[in-house]
Amino acid sequence: MANPLRGQVIKLYKTLLYLGREYPQGAAYFRGRLKSAFMKNKDVEDPEKIQKLVARGDFVIKELEALYFLRKYRAMKKRKDQSIQHKCLSSNDAV
Numbered sequence: 882m883a884n885p886l887r888g889q890v891i892k893l894y895k896t897l898l899y900l901g902r903e904y905p906q907g908a909a910y911f912r913g914r915l916k917s918a919f920m921k922n923k924d925v926e927d928p929e930k931i932q933k934l935v936a937r938g939d940f941v942i943k944e945l946e947a948l949y950f951l952r953k954y955r956a957m958k959k960r961k962d963q964s965i966q967h968k969c970l971s972s973n974d975a976v
Contacts, residue, residue: 886931893938894919900945905952 894915901911922934 886928886935889935890919890931893935893942896942897938897945900942900949903949904945905948 897915898912901915902908904911925931925934
């Protein structure tokens with residue numbers, strides 16, 4: 882692997898490893914899948930092919946961020962709905 886691309890690949894791996902901590906199926910599951918994906922492509926030496934793989938990894942990062950944001954949004958919405966429902970029930974009891 883060429884030196885400039887090596888840094889990109891390592892940065893990509895570290896970023897994905899960090900994002901995988903909150904993966905819904907567990908960090909260990911994500912770590913195993915991540916390692917196998919990188920090991921599968923460890924012998925690739927063509928710079929164009931490496932760039933395509935890095936671009937695919939960047940896409941996966943964006944998808945994970947969207948997944949986490951959506952999960953956070955749903956949790957906040959659920960809490961808000963429960964709070965509103967609780968307030969409505971409390972106001973009905975007072976009447």
